[in-house]
Amino acid sequence: MMKHFDKASILEAESFYRRDLINSLSGYKSLNLIGTKSKEGLTNLAPFSQVFHIGATPPLVGVLFRPHSVERHTLENILDTAAFTLNHVTEGFYRQAHQTAARYEGSEFEATGIGEEYYLDFFAPFVKGSPLQIGCKLEETQVIKANGTVLVVGAIEHIWVDEKGVRMDGSLDLNALGTVTVTGLDEYHLGQKIGRLSYPKPGRDLVEI
Amino acid sequence: MMKHFDKASILEAESFYRRDLINSLSGYKSLNLIGTKSKEGLTNLAPFSQVFHIGATPPLVGVLFRPHSVERHTLENILDTAAFTLNHVTEGFYRQAHQTAARYEGSEFEATGIGEEYYLDFFAPFVKGSPLQIGCKLEETQVIKANGTVLVVGAIEHIWVDEKGVRMDGSLDLNALGTVTVTGLDEYHLGQKIGRLSYPKPGRDLVEI
Numbered sequence: 001m002m003k004h005f006d007k008a009s010i011l012e013a014e015s016f017y018r019r020d021l022i023n024s025l026s027g028y029k030s031l032n033l034i035g036t037k038s039k040e041g042l043t044n045l046a047p048f049s050q051v052f053h054i055g056a057t058p059p060l061v062g063v064l065f066r067p068h069s070v071e072r073h074t075l076e077n078i079l080d081t082a083a084f085t086l087n088h089v090t091e092g093f094y095r096q097a098h099q100t101a102a103r104y105e106g107s108e109f110e111a112t113g114i115g116e117e118y119y120l121d122f123f124a125p126f127v128k129g130s131p132l133q134i135g136c137k138l139e140e141t142q143v144i145k146a147n148g149t150v151l152v153v154g155a156i157e158h159i160w161v162d163e164k165g166v167r168m169d170g171s172l173d174l175n176a177l178g179t180v181t182v183t184g185l186d187e188y189h190l191g192q193k194i195g196r197l198s199y200p201k202p203g204r205d206l207v208e209i
Numbered sequence: 210m211m212k213h214f215d216k217a218s219i220l221e222a223e224s225f226y227r228r229d230l231i232n233s234l235s236g237y238k239s240l241n242l243i244g245t246k247s248k249e250g251l252t253n254l255a256p257f258s259q260v261f262h263i264g265a266t267p268p269l270v271g272v273l274f275r276p277h278s279v280e281r282h283t284l285e286n287i288l289d290t291a292a293f294t295l296n297h298v299t300e301g302f303y304r305q306a307h308q309t310a311a312r313y314e315g316s317e318f319e320a321t322g323i324g325e326e327y328y329l330d331f332f333a334p335f336v337k338g339s340p341l342q343i344g345c346k347l348e349e350t351q352v353i354k355a356n357g358t359v360l361v362v363g364a365i366e367h368i369w370v371d372e373k374g375v376r377m378d379g380s381l382d383l384n385a386l387g388t389v390t391v392t393g394l395d396e397y398h399l400g401q402k403i404g405r406l407s408y409p410k411p412g413r414d415l416v417e418i
Contacts, residue, residue: 001371001372002342002369002370002371002372003369003370003371003372003375004328004367004368004369005367005368005370006366006367007268007364007365007366007367010268010365010368011266011267011268013379014379015266016378016379017378017379018265018266018268018379019265019266019379020376020378020379020380021265021368021375021379021380021381022262022264022265022268022365023262023265023380024379024380024381024383025262025270025295025341025343025365025368025381026239026241026260026261026262026270026295027239027240027241027260027297027383027388027390028237028238028239028240028383028388028390028400029237029238029239029261029262030235030236030237030238031236031237032235032236049262050261050262051235051236052235052238052259052261052273053231053232053234053235053238053258053259053273054273054353054355054356054358055231055355055356055358056224056227056228056230056231056232057220057224057227057228058220058355058356059216059219059220059227059231059234060353060355060356061234061235062273062353064261064262064263064271086234086235088236091403094403094404095404095406095415098406098409098415099409099415100409101409102409102410102411102413103410103411104411111411119213132234133211134234139355140353140354140355142351142353142360144263144269144271144349144351144360144362145349146263146264146267146269146348146349146362146364147263147264147267147269149263149264151351151353151360153353153355155216155355156216156219156231156234157215157216158213158214158215158216159213159214159219159230159234160211160212160213161211161212161214162210162211162212163210163211163212166212166230167229169225169226169229170222170223170225170226170227170228170229170230170233171229171230171232171233171392171393171394171396172230172233172234172392172393174233174236174237174392175398179236179237180403181236181237181390181400183380183381183383183400184380184381185380186405186406186407186408186418187380187402187404187405188402188403188404188405188406189383189384189400189401189402189403190400190401190403191237191390191392191398191399191400191401192398192399192400192401193396193397193398194300194303194389194397194398194399195303195304195396195397196395196396196397197304197307197395197397198395199395200307200308200309200310200311201311201312202311202312202313202320204311206304206307206308209395
């Protein structure tokens with residue numbers, strides 16, 4: 001049986017119910033820990049499920065931030081220093097990753113026991129033990145008029161990836177990397193591959209690749 | 210062993226390699242079939258992995274479209290009619306969903322055998338058999354300066370969801386709905402739940418909820 005919610009019933013629902021429902025609608029979401037460092041040198045780490053591909057040439061990634069009306073350390077550090085890192089989360093530390101969302105005064109690395117890692121002269125901290133670590137430079141920001149959400153576009157400067165997850169064709173095997181995915185606000189999953197399909201053309205059968 | 214790509218090695222890579230690599234970076238992605246209908250009445254269906262949560266109050270969703278420099282039926286229909294649907298994909302029809310990306314002259318519903326479904330007086334077609342069907346109205350568009358990507362913001366007007374996937378608290382059980390997730394351009398997965406965690410606060414242990 002299909003259950004129907006119209007706009008009125010969504011808006012009349014209890015606010016936590018609405019938040020949980022609407023956050024679940026898009027489907028499985030990427031999960032990345034974003035690492036930043038303030039101008040004063042304090043590191044910050046926070047989980048994001050709103051990171052998405054924008055383009056390959058040049059390589060660009062997007063991150064959505066809730067409205068910049070209250071203190072948002074990650075966004076402020078990115079605007080101040082133009083540097084941030086994206087780090088995939090595995091089953092081995094997804095609980096600590098979730099815990100980084102708590103309101104700490106100091107560094108979430110210290111509070112949760114997640115290790116910092118630095119590469120070359122990149123300013124922002126990477127997550128030690130993450131199988132996929134990406135260093136990004138602030139490229140552009142936009143504000144969504146409808147609700148003040150801030151879209152940050154990042155230029156991908158560096159990728160460090162566990163080579164067991166890199167296929168010959170450049171695609172990444174996220175099952176092999178052990179990357180975790182999130183649904184709604186608080187539910188974590190691994191991926192279980194069902195198939196990889198050939199490029200679709202009219203009148204041609206799809207094959208497994 | 211970690212493999213390193215810097216910006217120069219990314220840009221020097223063969224273009225298909227770069228496309229596959231960069232498309233894989235964000236992690237697991239949502240998979241939705243977007244249903245639209247042209248002013249002339251021709252239906253269109255296409256798979257999107259760039260659909261994401263924007264806000265719950267009011268309920269908003271975002272969709273990213275590649276630059277509007279060539280014919281893009283889905284985007285054009287949305288701009289012309291202001292209506293579109295999002296439909297989750299299950300293992301039962303993920304191959305047809307992939308096939309809708311082929312360049313058909315006519316309707317992808319007809320070409321792939323996916324059924325159209327209409328509810329109330331909503332203009333755009335839903336996907337018959339999808340366990341989660343969302344009707345959206347065009348709210349706003351923005352163009353990302355860095356590469357011309359178009360962000361469409363949609364207002365969520367209707368949700369039809371299989372009630373077996375709706376929990377008491379409003380969150381959706383996507384494992385129960387059988388929703389498929391995608392990585393890179395062409396690889397499909399089911400989710401395998403590892404845990405749902407309580408709201409994180411400093412100094413308090415996380416518990417399974």
